Amino acid sequence: MSAETYLEETREAVEGLFGLLAYYDQLTPPPSLAPFLDEHGVVVLNRSQTEDYMRAYEESLAFEFSKATLAGSIIQVAHKALSEFSTNSIVSPSAMRLGVSESSHQVRFSVGREVHGIPAGLLVYAGRIQYNHYEEGRPKNPIA
Numbered sequence: 001m002s003a004e005t006y007l008e009e010t011r012e013a014v015e016g017l018f019g020l021l022a023y024y025d026q027l028t029p030p031p032s033l034a035p036f037l038d039e040h041g042v043v044v045l046n047r048s049q050t051e052d053y054m055r056a057y058e059e060s061l062a063f064e065f066s067k068a069t070l071a072g073s074i075i076q077v078a079h080k081a082l083s084e085f086s087t088n089s090i091v092s093p094s095a096m097r098l099g100v101s102e103s104s105h106q107v108r109f110s111v112g113r114e115v116h117g118i119p120a121g122l123l124v125y126a127g128r129i130q131y132n133h134y135e136e137g138r139p140k141n142p143i144a
Contacts, residue, residue: 003085010077017077021070028063031056072131079128082109082121095119 001009031053036043045053086108091100094117095110112120 003081006081006085010081014074014077017070017074021067021074024063024067024070028060028067030060068131072128075124075127075131078124082111082124086111086121088121092119095122098122 033043033053036045036049036053038044088108088111089102091102091107091110092114094114095106098118100106100110100122106122106125109121109125110119114120115123
């Protein structure tokens with residue numbers, strides 16, 4: 001299978017995942033503290049307001065696991081594409097600072113525009129590790 005075929009065959013699923021993620025975001029906006037700011041920008045709440053706010057905040061978190069599952073699925077599709085189809089063998093200086101070498105398997109992920117000084121492909125790589133191994137505690141892989 002070619003990279004183009006992979007992208008074509010996963011496009012509808014990924015677009016659906018992004019659509020669901022946007023839908024869940026609309027369902028669960030976190031409550032605002034703006035109504036409780038005084039003239040100095042300090043949040044002022046009484047006990048009842050705090051309890052109401054915390055209840056609303058907890059309700060906004062109700063779909064977080066679902067949103068994490070959707071986001072993890074998107075990352076998995078991107079990771080698979082880079083893992084299977086990237087032929088990159090050049091380590092950028094920013095990736096080198098993170099411990100990527102020309103002989104490491106992470107070199108194929110050292111691609112894409114830099115986001116905060118990190119190649120986007122390495123963000124995909126680290127995101128997948130974090131998503132799949134979050135419950136194991138501290139990642140064994142220093143790039144993640």
